[in-house]
Amino acid sequence: MVGPAPRRRRRRRRNTFAYALIAPAALFMLLVHVVPMLAGALLSFKNLNTFTFHQLFGAPWTGLSNYEAILDSSNPLNDGFVGAVWNTVRYTFWTVLGCLAGGLAIAVLLNRDMRGRKWARALMLAPWIVPGFVVATIWQFMWQSDVGIVNKVLVDYLHLLGDRPTWLAGDNALWAMIIPSVWRGLPLNMLIFLAALQAVPTELYEAASIDGAGAWRRFRHITLPLLRPLIGIQLLFGVIYAAYQYTIPVVMFGSNPGPDADLMMTLIVRQSFSNSLFGFGAAASVLLMGVMLIWVLLWYRAFRRDLEAAA
Amino acid sequence: MRRISWIAWALAALVLAVGVGACGGDDDDSSSSSSTAATGTESLKGQTVRLWIMPNGPDPKNDIDTLLKPFTEKTGIKVETEVVGWDVQQDRIRNAAVSGEGPDITQAGTTQVPFFAALQGFEDLSDRVEDIGGDAAYPEGVWTTTQVAGQDGIWAAPWFTEARAIYYRKDVLKKAGVDEEGAFADWDAMTATLQAINDKVPEIDGKPIQPFGSPGKKAFDLVHHVMPFVWDAGGAELSEDNTKSTIDSAEAAQGVSYFADLLQKGLYDKSQLQRDGTQVENQFKGGRIAVWIGGPWTYASTARADDENWVDSARKNVGIAPMPHGPSGGEGFTFVGGSNLMMFKSAKNKDAAWEVMKFMSSDDFQTKYAELLGMFPSRSEPQQAIAEKDPGYQSWYEAIQQGRTYAPIPQWAQIENAYKAHFGNILDAAGGVGGGDYSDETVTSELQAAAKEANALLAQSAGG
Numbered sequence: 001m002v003g004p005a006p007r008r009r010r011r012r013r014r015n016t017f018a019y020a021l022i023a024p025a026a027l028f029m030l031l032v033h034v035v036p037m038l039a040g041a042l043l044s045f046k047n048l049n050t051f052t053f054h055q056l057f058g059a060p061w062t063g064l065s066n067y068e069a070i071l072d073s074s075n076p077l078n079d080g081f082v083g084a085v086w087n088t089v090r091y092t093f094w095t096v097l098g099c100l101a102g103g104l105a106i107a108v109l110l111n112r113d114m115r116g117r118k119w120a121r122a123l124m125l126a127p128w129i130v131p132g133f134v135v136a137t138i139w140q141f142m143w144q145s146d147v148g149i150v151n152k153v154l155v156d157y158l159h160l161l162g163d164r165p166t167w168l169a170g171d172n173a174l175w176a177m178i179i180p181s182v183w184r185g186l187p188l189n190m191l192i193f194l195a196a197l198q199a200v201p202t203e204l205y206e207a208a209s210i211d212g213a214g215a216w217r218r219f220r221h222i223t224l225p226l227l228r229p230l231i232g233i234q235l236l237f238g239v240i241y242a243a244y245q246y247t248i249p250v251v252m253f254g255s256n257p258g259p260d261a262d263l264m265m266t267l268i269v270r271q272s273f274s275n276s277l278f279g280f281g282a283a284a285s286v287l288l289m290g291v292m293l294i295w296v297l298l299w300y301r302a303f304r305r306d307l308e309a310a311a
Numbered sequence: 312m313r314r315i316s317w318i319a320w321a322l323a324a325l326v327l328a329v330g331v332g333a334c335g336g337d338d339d340d341s342s343s344s345s346s347t348a349a350t351g352t353e354s355l356k357g358q359t360v361r362l363w364i365m366p367n368g369p370d371p372k373n374d375i376d377t378l379l380k381p382f383t384e385k386t387g388i389k390v391e392t393e394v395v396g397w398d399v400q401q402d403r404i405r406n407a408a409v410s411g412e413g414p415d416i417t418q419a420g421t422t423q424v425p426f427f428a429a430l431q432g433f434e435d436l437s438d439r440v441e442d443i444g445g446d447a448a449y450p451e452g453v454w455t456t457t458q459v460a461g462q463d464g465i466w467a468a469p470w471f472t473e474a475r476a477i478y479y480r481k482d483v484l485k486k487a488g489v490d491e492e493g494a495f496a497d498w499d500a501m502t503a504t505l506q507a508i509n510d511k512v513p514e515i516d517g518k519p520i521q522p523f524g525s526p527g528k529k530a531f532d533l534v535h536h537v538m539p540f541v542w543d544a545g546g547a548e549l550s551e552d553n554t555k556s557t558i559d560s561a562e563a564a565q566g567v568s569y570f571a572d573l574l575q576k577g578l579y580d581k582s583q584l585q586r587d588g589t590q591v592e593n594q595f596k597g598g599r600i601a602v603w604i605g606g607p608w609t610y611a612s613t614a615r616a617d618d619e620n621w622v623d624s625a626r627k628n629v630g631i632a633p634m635p636h637g638p639s640g641g642e643g644f645t646f647v648g649g650s651n652l653m654m655f656k657s658a659k660n661k662d663a664a665w666e667v668m669k670f671m672s673s674d675d676f677q678t679k680y681a682e683l684l685g686m687f688p689s690r691s692e693p694q695q696a697i698a699e700k701d702p703g704y705q706s707w708y709e710a711i712q713q714g715r716t717y718a719p720i721p722q723w724a725q726i727e728n729a730y731k732a733h734f735g736n737i738l739d740a741a742g743g744v745g746g747g748d749y750s751d752e753t754v755t756s757e758l759q760a761a762a763k764e765a766n767a768l769l770a771q772s773a774g775g
Contacts, residue, residue, distance in 0.1 A: 053409055
C-alpha cells in the first residue's frame with residue numbers, strides 16, 4: 001500500500017511550496033490594488049470636497065448624486081466630460097491600430113536574413129526605452145508651430161505644406177499625442193511579433209508557395225492565425241494602457257489640455273485634485289473602470305480560444 | 312523535499328519583510344516635546360522646526376538657509392527647509408494638513424490661504440499676531456490674504472508680495488518712435504504702442520521680434536494676466552458678497568475682449584499660446600517679444616549674471632510700466648499676489664515654529680529676502696523703503712498700490728481653474744488655433760459657461 005498516499009503527499013507539498021511563493025504577491029495585490037479600489041468606490045458615494053476632505057471616509061453619504069452629476073449633461077460640472085470620452089476613444093483607436101499594424105508590418109519586414117538586421121532591430125527598439133515623460137517633453141518642443149522641428153521640416157525644408165499648422169491646439173492636438181504614442185509603443189509590439197515570427201517554421205511558407213500561394217495569402221492563412229494569441233494579448237494591454245494615458249497629455253498641455261485634447265485621466269485628475277471634487281473624480285474613475293471591464297469581457301469572448309489553445 | 316519547503320517559507324517571509332519595510336513611512340523626528348512657556352527662547356534651544364518653501368528664485372534652498380543661519384545662531388532653534396515645487400505644492404500641503412504628517416510651517420500662495428484654512432489643519436494665529444504688529448504693520452490688501460471672507464481667524468503671516476506690471480523693451484520703443492512716458496497709460500495707448508512696434512520694428516539686432524506675448528491655458532497664472540483688464544472695465548470675478556459669479560457681465564466681457572482682440576489684430580503673437588508662463592518669460596528674456604506682463608522677480612534677474620536666458624540687448628533695455636488704466640478714464644488695476652506662511656496644527660513645536668515665523672516677519676529679514684528674489688516685503692515700511700531706494704522698483708511699488716486680489720474664499724482655487732479653462736478657450740479661438748471661429752458670441756458663451764461652473768463650485772458645502 002505504498003502507492004497513493006506518498007503521491008498525494010508529494011502533490012500537497014508541491015502545492016504548499018507554490019502557495020508560499022505566491023502569498024507575498026497576493027498580499028501586495030490585496031493591499032496595493034484591491035483595497036484602494038474598494039476605498040475609491042466607497043468615496044464615489046460620498047460628498048468629498050474642500051470642506052469635507054478632512055473627514056475622508058467620514059464624509060457625508062450622498063448616494064448616486066456624483067454619478068448623476070457626471071451623466072447629467074445640464075450639470076455645469078459635467079462640461080467637457082463627453083468630449084473627453086470621445087477624445088479617449090479616438091486616441092485609443094488610432095494609437096492601438098498604429099502600434100499593432102505598424103509593429104506587425106515592420107516585424108514582417110525585418111523577419112528576413114539581411115545584412116545589418118541586428119542593427120536595424122536595435123535602432124527600432126530605441127524609442128521604447130525613452131521614458132514617457134521625456135517623450136512628451138521632446139515632442140512638445142518638436143510640435144511648436146513657429147520654431148519646432150516638425151514644421152521646419154514640413155514647411156521650410158520639404159515644402160510639403162504652405163502654412164505652418166498648429167499642432168498643440170485645435171484639431172491637430174489629438175494627433176500631436178497619437179503620433180508620439182505610436183512612435184513609442186510600436187517597437188515593443190514589433191519585437192514581440194518578430195520573436196513569434198521567427199518561431200514559425202519556414203517549411204510552412206515553402207509548402208504554401210509551392211502550392212501557388214502569393215505573399216498576401218501566405219500572410220493571411222499562415223502568419224496571422226499563428227500570431228493570433230499574441231495579437232490578442234497586445235490588443236488587450238494596448239487598449240487599457242491607451243485609455244489610461246496621462247503622462248503625455250499632462251506634460252504636453254498642462255493639467256487642462258482643452259476640449260480638443262482632454263483625455264479621461266486628465267479630466268479625472270483635474271476634477272479631483274485641482275477642483276477638489278474628490279467624489280466626482282472617484283465616480284468617474286469607477287465608471288472608467290467599468291468600461292474597461294466590459295472591454296476585457298468582450299476581449300475574452302473573442303480570444304478565449306487562443307488562450308486555451310496555448311495552455 | 313522538506314528542506315525546500317522550509318526555504319520557500321523563509322523566502323516568502325523575507326520578501327514580505329522587505330516589502331513592508333520599503334512601504335513604511337518615515338520615522339518621526341524624535342524632537343523634544345513643545346514647551347508651554349512662552350517666556351524667552353531659552354527653553355526652545357535645540358528644537359527643530361521644519362519649513363516647506365516653494366522655488367522662490369533660481370537658488371531657493373541656499374537663499375533661505377543663508378538668511379536663517381543668524382536665527383539659529385541666536386536662538387539655538389534649528390530650521391530644516393525643504394523645497395516643494397509649485398506644481399505639486401497644493402497636493403502636498405493638502406495631504407499634510409489632513410493626515411497630520413508634515414512640516415511645522417509652510418509657504419502658501421496668498422490666494423490659497425482660505426482653501427488650506429478650510430481643511431482645518433492649520434493653526435489660528437489670532438492670539439500671536441500682535442508680536443508682529445498685527446494689521447497695522449501691513450497694507451490692507453496684504454492683510455486680507457490672511458483671513459477667510461466672513462469668518463474669524465488669522466490663518467497666516469504675510470511673507471512677500473508681488474504684483475504684475477508691463478515689461479517693455481526700451482530700445483524697441485525708441486526705434487518705433489514711441490515715447491516711453493504714457494506708452495501704456497490706458498488701453499488705447501497700449502494698442503497704439505503695440506501697433507507702432509508691429510509696423511515699424513519687425514526685427515531688432517537682426518532678429519525678428521513680436522510686439523506682445525502672453526501664455527495660454529498652459530500657464531498656471533493665466534487668470535492673473537486677464538483679470539486686470541476685467542477689473543479695468545468695471546467687472547469683477549464674483550459678486551460683492553461672494554455668492555455668485557459675475558464673470559459673464561458685459562463689463563467682464565469688455566475686459567476679456569480687449570485682451571483677446573490683440574490676437575485678432577496680430578499684435579499678440581499667437582504661438583505664445585502653446586507655451587507656459589516660464590517659457591514665455593524666457594521668450595521675453597531671449598529678445599523675441601517686445602512687451603510682456605510679468606512679476607518683479609524677472610526684473611531682479613537682470614542683475615543676476617548666472618541667469619543665461621537673457622540676451623544682452625534685452626537685459627540692458629528693460630523698462631517697467633504700471634498696467635494700463637481702463638477705458639473712459641477708469642482706474643487701472645493689477646493683480647497683487649505673493650506668499651504667506653502658515654503653521655500646521657500638527658506642528659510639534661508650536662512656540663519654536665512661531666519664533667521662526669516672527670523672525671521671517673522682521674523688517675530686516677523681509678527686506679533681505681525680498682531683495683534676493685526681486686519680490687517686495689509684505690510689511691508696509693520695508694516696502695516703501697525699497698521703492699525709495701531704487702528707482703527701478705518705483706514702478707513696482709506703484710503697481711502694488713493699484714493692486715487687487717481675488718475673493719478670499721476656500722473655493723477660489725477651483726473657480727480660478729474654471730476661469731482659466733474658459734479664458735484659455737477664448738484666447739485659442741481669437742488666435743485661430745482652436746475652439747472654432749472667434750466672435751463676440753465666443754466670448755459671451757465661454758464666459759457664461761465659466762459663470763455656471765463657478766456657481767456650481769460656489770454651491771459646494773459640507774452637507775450630505
